[in-house]
Amino acid sequence: MQAFTVHKGLVAPLDRENVDTDAIIPKQFLKSIKRSGFGPNLFDEWRYLDRGEPGQDPAARKPNPDFVLNQPRYQGASILLARKNFGCGSSREHAPWALEQYGFRAVIAPSYADIFFSNCFKNGLLPIVLSEAQVGMLFDEVAAFAGYQLSIDLERQLVIKPDGTGLPFEITPFRKYCLLGGFDDIGLTLRHADKIRAFETERLLKKPWLAHTL
Numbered sequence: 001m002q003a004f005t006v007h008k009g010l011v012a013p014l015d016r017e018n019v020d021t022d023a024i025i026p027k028q029f030l031k032s033i034k035r036s037g038f039g040p041n042l043f044d045e046w047r048y049l050d051r052g053e054p055g056q057d058p059a060a061r062k063p064n065p066d067f068v069l070n071q072p073r074y075q076g077a078s079i080l081l082a083r084k085n086f087g088c089g090s091s092r093e094h095a096p097w098a099l100e101q102y103g104f105r106a107v108i109a110p111s112y113a114d115i116f117f118s119n120c121f122k123n124g125l126l127p128i129v130l131s132e133a134q135v136g137m138l139f140d141e142v143a144a145f146a147g148y149q150l151s152i153d154l155e156r157q158l159v160i161k162p163d164g165t166g167l168p169f170e171i172t173p174f175r176k177y178c179l180l181g182g183f184d185d186i187g188l189t190l191r192h193a194d195k196i197r198a199f200e201t202e203r204l205l206k207k208p209w210l211a212h213t214l
Contacts, residue, residue, distance in 0.1 A: 001123065001124040001182045001183065001184040002124045002182055003124075003179065003180060003181060003182030004105065004106075004124060004126050004154050004179040004180065004182075005153075005154055005155065005180060006151065006152065006153050006154065006155075007078070007079075007105045007106060007126075007151070007152045007154075008149055008150070008151040008152075009077065009078030009079045009105060009106075009149060009150065010074065010076055010077040010078060010079065010147065010148070010149050011077060011079045011080075011081050011108075011138070011142050011148050011149065011150055012068055012069060012074040012077035012079070012080055012081065012142075013068060013074075013081045013138075013139050013142045013143065014068060014080060014081065014082045014083070015068075015083065015139060016082070016083055017083040017084050017085060018083075018084070018085045018088055019082060019083075019085075019086050019087065019088070020087070020088045020089030020090075021087060021088070021089040021090050021091075021092050021094075021095040021113075021116060022089055022090065023043060023045065023046065023089075024042065024043060024087065024095040024098055024099065025038055025041060025042060025044070025092065025094045025095050025097075025098040026041070026044050026045055026052070028052070028053060028054060029041045029044070029052075029054055029094070029098075030092060030094055031054055032054060035097060036097075036101065037101070038094055038097045038098035038101050039098060039100075039101030039102040039103070040058045040102075041058075041098065042069075042098040042099060042101075042102040043067070043069065046064060046067045047063060047064055047067050047069060047070060048061045048062055048063055048064060049061075049062040049063070049064050050062050073146045073147070076103070077103070077104070078103050078104055078105050078106075079104065079105065079106050079107075079108065079149075079150055079152070080099065080104050080106070080107045080108070081107075081108050081109070081135065081138055081139060081142060082107055082108070082109040082135075083109060083110065083135070084109065084110040084111045084132065085111055085112070085113060086107065086109040086111070086112050086113070086116070086127075087112050087113045087115075087116025087117065087120075087127075088113040088116070089113070091115040091116075091119075093119045093122075093123070095116055095119070096116070096119045096120045096122075096123045096125045097123060099120075099125055100123055100124060100125045104125065105124075105125065105126065105152075106125065106126040106127070106128060106152050107120070107125065107126070107127045107128065108128045108130055108135065108138065108150075108159065109127070109128075109129065109130075109135060110129065110130065110131060110132045110135050111129065112127055112129070121175045121178065121179065122184055122185060123184065124179065124182070124184070126152065126154065126179060128152070128159060128169045129169060129170065130159065130167055130169060134167055138150075138161075141161070145162075148162070149162065150162075154171075154176065154179060154180060155180065157169055157170070157171060157176075
């Protein structure tokens with residue numbers, strides 16, 4: 001998992017409440033058994049005018065010119081600004097996969113669905129909670145200034161605006177530790193790889209028959 005320390009990026013505003021995971025990555029794309037390739041189908045039903053199916057070439061499809069991510073000023077955005085209850089609906093982990101694989105490193109919103117919120121941290125995507133007033137202010141500033149960027153300093157727990165103003169956010173120490181170190185659940189376990197190997201070696205010395213398999 002990619003570590004998150006300090007990130008500066010272009011902000012894209014998704015001005016909708018209660019965006020569910022089926023909107024983030026529609027159900028037909030969940031057929032894949034891989035954990036990659038979901039970025040082109042992020043917000044598929046909103047980004048395109050035709051229905052998408054797995055394996056389609058995105059270049060051959062009809063983009064919706066009115067959708068925010070298709071507008072030239074937001075190309076290359078890596079911070080998503082959203083409204084309350086983002087990521088509601090089903091618990092599919094494909095939702096943060098799609099956001100991260102599209103290029104987003106962080107989402108800023110007033111609130112999130114609990115399972116989506118947890119899944120983000122496990123996949124290197126930072127979901128930041130700010131007040132509705134702060135989020136509303138950011139929406140206004142993004143609309144007013146083309147190329148609007150924010151800096152996110154995870155160590156200091158600050159969202160830093162272009163004028164240098166810092167907006168503090170909360171994060172649990174364990175989740176902060178995992179993101180700073182780039183540790184997903186497997187990565188956390190592999191920190192103890194030497195101890196695991198030592199245990200297996202000692203166990204086989206004491207119980208050599210365990211080395212034999214049917």
